[in-house]
Amino acid sequence: MTRFPPSSTRIIPDIACVPRHIAIIMDGNGRWAKQRFMPRVMGHQRGVETLRDVVKACRELNVEYLTVFAFSSENWRRPADEVSFLMSLFLKMLEREVVKLHENNIRLKIIGDRSRFDDKLKKSMQEGEQLTANNTALTLTIAANYGGRWDVMYAVKAMLNDHPHLAQTFTEEDLQPYLSMSDAPEPDLFIRTGGEQRISNFMLWQLAYTELYFTDTLWPSFDRKELDKAIASYQKRERRFGRTSEQLTREQLTSEQLFGQPEGEQNA
Numbered sequence: 176m177t178r179f180p181p182s183s184t185r186i187i188p189d190i191a192c193v194p195r196h197i198a199i200i201m202d203g204n205g206r207w208a209k210q211r212f213m214p215r216v217m218g219h220q221r222g223v224e225t226l227r228d229v230v231k232a233c234r235e236l237n238v239e240y241l242t243v244f245a246f247s248s249e250n251w252r253r254p255a256d257e258v259s260f261l262m263s264l265f266l267k268m269l270e271r272e273v274v275k276l277h278e279n280n281i282r283l284k285i286i287g288d289r290s291r292f293d294d295k296l297k298k299s300m301q302e303g304e305q306l307t308a309n310n311t312a313l314t315l316t317i318a319a320n321y322g323g324r325w326d327v328m329y330a331v332k333a334m335l336n337d338h339p340h341l342a343q344t345f346t347e348e349d350l351q352p353y354l355s356m357s358d359a360p361e362p363d364l365f366i367r368t369g370g371e372q373r374i375s376n377f378m379l380w381q382l383a384y385t386e387l388y389f390t391d392t393l394w395p396s397f398d399r400k401e402l403d404k405a406i407a408s409y410q411k412r413e414r415r416f417g418r419t420s421e422q423l424t425r426e427q428l429t430s431e432q433l434f435g436q437p438e439g440e441q442n443a
C-alpha cells in the first residue's frame with residue numbers, strides 16, 4: 176500500500192504550487208434555481224454541468240485529488256421527491272460520465288455509507304470504480320451518503336474489529352488506514368460555494384489543517400474563473416501547521432534536517 180504522510184501537519188506543502196488535493200462542498204443549487212423561478216431540481220441538474228467543468232479544469236491543472244460532497248447523511252431529511260430526483264441524477268451521471276472519466280485517465284472513487292442506496296445505483300458505483308481503478312491522472316472522489324462523524328466512527332469500529340488489543344493504545348497512524356480517504360493526502364484547499372460558512376459534517380478528520388475558502392457564488396454559477404480565484408487565494412496563504420512565521424523561514428533553510436530531503440532533490 177502506498178503510504179502518504181499520515182498528516183499534512185508533518186510536511187509543509189509548497190504553497191506556490193497548485194493544491195494537490197481540493198475538497199468542495201457544492202452548495203447553492205436550490206437557490207440558483209429559485210432565483211430563476213425554476214424547481215430546485217433544475218439547480219441540481221445544472222450542478223452536474225459545473226462538476227464536469229471543474230473536473231476538466233482540475234485535470235488540466237494537474238490537481239491530483241478532487242473530492243466533492245454530493246449528498247450528506249443529513250440530506251435524507253429533504254422532501255422525498257427531491258431525494259429520489261438526486262438518486263436518479265446520480266445514477267444517470269454515472270451511466271453517462273464514467274466512460275468519459277476513463278478516457279481521460281481519471282479514477283473514480285465513491286465514499287460514504289452505500290447501504291441505503293438501491294441495488295442498481297450500488298452496482299453502477301462499483302462498476303465505475305472498477306473500470307477506472309488503475310487510472311493515474313486525477314482521482315475524483317464523490318462523497319455520497321457521507322458524514323465526517325460516520326467516517327471516524329466506522330474507522331474506529333473497523334480498526335478495533337481487526338485489532339481488539341489496540342482499544343486503549345491506538346494512535347492516529349493505527350486509525351489512518353481505516354478512514355475512507357486513507358489513500359489520499361489531506362486536502363490542501365477546501366471550497367464551499369453558496370455563501371454558508373460551515374463544514375456540514377464533511378471530512379471532519381481530514382480538514383484539520385486545510386485552507387478554507389468560502390464564496391457566495393452558487394454552485395451552478397461556479398466556473399473556471401471562480402476556481403482560479405480560489406486557487407490564487409490559497410497561494411497567498413501561509414501554512415504554518417502550528418509553527419511561527421519566523422520558523423517557516425528558518426525551516427526552509429534547514430528543511431533537510433527537519434523534514435528529510437525535499438522531494439525531487441534526492442540526487443542534487
Ligand code: IPE
Nearest residue numbers: 201202203204205206207245
Ligand atoms: C447542494 O445544493 C446540493 C445538495 C445538497 C445535494 P442545495 O440543494 O443545498 O442548494 P441550496 O443550499 O438549497 O441553495
Ligand code: IPE
Nearest residue numbers: 200201202244245246247375
Ligand atoms: C451540504 O449542503 C451537503 C452537500 C453539498 C452535499 P447542505 O445544503 O445540505 O448543507 P446545510 O444543511 O445547509 O448545512
Ligand code: MG
Nearest residue numbers: 202203204369
Ligand atoms: Mg444547501
